[in-house]
Amino acid sequence: MSDNQKKLKFAIVGTGNRGVLCFGKMLVKRDDCEIVALVDPNHVRSAAAAEMLDIKPAFFKSISDMLKEIKPDAVIITSPDYTHCENAIIALDGGCNVLLDKPLATHVSDCRNIIAAADRSSKILMMGFNLRxxxxxxxxxxxxxxxxxxxxxxxxxxxxxxxxxxxxxxxxxxxxxxxxxxxxxxxxxxxxxxxxxxxxxxxxxxxxxxxxxxDEQHLPFKLRPGVEAGPNCRRCAYAKECPDIYDCRESKLFGEDAIAVDGYYKDNCIYVSPxxxxxxxxxxxxxxxxxxxxxxxxxxxxxxxxxxxxxxxxxxxxxxxxxxxxxxxxxxxxxxxxxxxxxxxxxxxxGADPLLLEAFVNALKNGEASxxxxxxxxxxxxxxxxxxxxxxxxxxxxxxxxxx
Ligand SMILES: NC(=O)c1ccc[n+]([C@@H]2O[C@H](COP(=O)([O-])OP(=O)(O)OC[C@H]3O[C@@H](n4cnc5c(N)ncnc54)[C@H](O)[C@@H]3O)[C@@H](O)[C@H]2O)c1
Missing domain, CATH: 3.30.360.10 (Dihydrodipicolinate Reductase; domain 2)
Structure with a gap:
């Protein structure tokens, strides 16, 4: 068996900060793992992720789409919290091992549905509780x-x-x-x-x-007459004077091209946004x-x-x-x-994240319980x-x- 065949094949589901800048970067450094798929409804963001990680994965907009074509050894789910339940159940029912970032789900009822899926699957479900x-x-x-x-x-x-x-x-x-x-x-x-x-x-x-x-009452600068703050840092008239400015205009993951697809701003004003x-x-x-x-x-x-x-x-x-x-x-x-x-x-x-990934990889290799x-x-x-x-x-x- 060649080295390449021995590598564990991963899909990252949710190619935002945590998926790419944490797990993606850690996986590409390991010689026993490879990222074979990136799953994100925003194809611009997943393409940017592949470029940043210097990999050539397959791209999918959902886990269901991915499972029609490939089944990786494991998926790492780093999509927003409200999507965890659906993504985890589809992955487990599709026969994938899962590292699910915290929280398990946003309601106990959803957690119980994930537990039922984990129970009927023979696969590993490990929580991304990196503090442990x-x-x-x-x-x-x-x-x-x-x-x-x-x-x-x-x-x-x-x-x-x-x-x-x-x-x-x-x-x-x-x-x-x-x-x-x-x-x-x-x-x-x-x-x-x-x-x-x-x-x-x-x-x-x-x-x-x-x-x-x-909130709006605590803006850290004085408003000029007729000039509102926000709606996001990239457009804010007070960007130069705000001590909480978050400039992600140059970010490949969260720049204008990605925003054009899903309207997801990472830099909404922390004071005036709902x-x-x-x-x-x-x-x-x-x-x-x-x-x-x-x-x-x-x-x-x-x-x-x-x-x-x-x-x-x-x-x-x-x-x-x-x-x-x-x-x-x-x-x-x-x-x-x-x-x-x-x-x-x-x-x-x-130092917790590499050890979390190491624990998951060990569980995959040795079939250890999570x-x-x-x-x-x-x-x-x-x-x-x-x-x-x-x-x-x-x-x-x-x-x-x-x-x-
Ligand atoms: N363990 C930790 O320390 C830690 C730290 C940060 C974030 N997290 C968790 O990681 C997850 C991601 O957080 P983030 O800050 O990277 O968010 P993010 O907004 O940066 O990225 C989320 C990504 O998921 C994509 N997405 C949206 N809906 C999706 C779906 N249905 N299926 C697949 N992808 C979808 C978005 O397009 C985006 O690319 C969250 O669950 C968060 O709680 C954990």
Missing amino acids: HHPVLKKLKSLLDQGVAGKVFMIENREFYHGGRTYMARWNGDYAKSGGLWIHKGSHDFDVFQWLMDFPKPVRVSSFSGLNVL KSVHDNGMSIVEYDNGAKAVHSECFIGPINDRKYTIWGDRATIEVSLTNREITVYPRWSQDTVTHKIAPDDGGGHG SSTAEHGMWSTACGEAAELSWREHRMVEIAELFK
């Missing part, structure tokens, strides 16, 4: 597994995400398309909580969230083992970090992903220990969906309600 592969969180998990903290009864995570303001510029800011940011973004974190605590089931969720800053999600909020989850987790996320401010505190009955642990530091404070001694995790070597999301399953994806979507309902309806939401 983050070297700092992997170290934290191993410390918890060694019993360093004892029994964990409370976790707090504060997420500071400067880049999150750009959610307001694209589909992510539309509740109908992302399920809201407690699903789109928070599903990572709700999954990490469960994973760190060995998967207790979430029981109820409360959330207080809002859009306090990224949006239906929060820009900051707090949510609390209670689990069936009595543990609690608090996740707060804020997309305003200059900081990028996730800062965790884990309380166990033997120690308290503090973690900073950005500082790559874990400090263990034993409950009954002053013997504080700080673990420094080596800087990442340029892999996306602090470590992050559709069921895990469903629980994190459930926490996110409950958090969305909670802040929108001003009430605590029982997870069981989502399964009726």
Whole structure:
């Protein structure tokens, strides 16, 4: 068998940022994988993706179209969140292994349909929960597994995400398309909580969230009489003075040629564009083992970090992903220990993305079961969906309600 035949054949479904700049770039660097197909309803974007990646794949507008002609070993689904359910089910029913980026889907009901498809398929479905592969969180998990903290009864995570303001510029800011940011973004974190605590089931969720800053009242410049801001950075009269300018005019993926096909602007004004999600909020989850987790996320401010505190009955642990530091404070001694995790070597999301892909490739090669399953994806979507309902309806939401 030639080397070429031994390569795992991949299709990327959704040739936007994540599909191309993360998975596409990682796949072309590997000598055991090749991208045989790009799937995107926008043919200009997928053609630009092929050029950027310097590959010659087949192009399709949908997975169904692709399956009529070729069946790759695996598909990586990086289409918008509201398309995950349909794409995952078609891929699984079509006999493909699937790496599905988070969230599993934007509703628990859709998650259950994906789980049913995964159950009737003999194929692998792995979730793109890259935080589980983050070297700092992997170290934290191993410390918890060694019993360093004892029994964990409370976790707090504060997420500071400067880049999150750009959610307001694209589909992510539309509740109908992302399920809201407690699903789109928070599903990572709700999954990490469960994973760190060995998967207790979430029981109820409360959330207080809002859009306090990224609106028309908070434009970071003074409007001139008769001159409106927006609608997008490329056309905005205030582009030179706006500190939040996002210039993607030269982007091959999101330039005018691609926009002409589907009208998808990546640079809608984060202040004046319509949006239906929060820009900051707090949510609390209670689990069936009595543990609690608090996740707060804020997309305003200059900081990028996730800062965790884990309380166990033997120690308290503090973690900073950005500082790559874990400090263990034993409950009954002053013997504080700080673990420094080596800087990442340029892999996306602090070194997590290459390790996520590696785990998927290993699962494909060895037929290993996926470590992050559709069921895990469903629980994190459930926490996110409950958090969305909670802040929108001003009430605590029982997870069981989502399964009726
Ligand atoms: N795990 C992570 O850290 C992480 C980070 C960023 C994004 N994501 C996830 O990756 C996915 C893509 O996000 P993005 O920021 O790259 O979005 P994007 O808007 O940059 O790209 C989405 C692409 O999907 C295409 N598309 C639209 N409908 C489609 C369909 N039905 N089938 C196939 N393709 C379709 C669009 O044309 C576009 O090219 C989302 O699910 C997002 O939640 C995960």
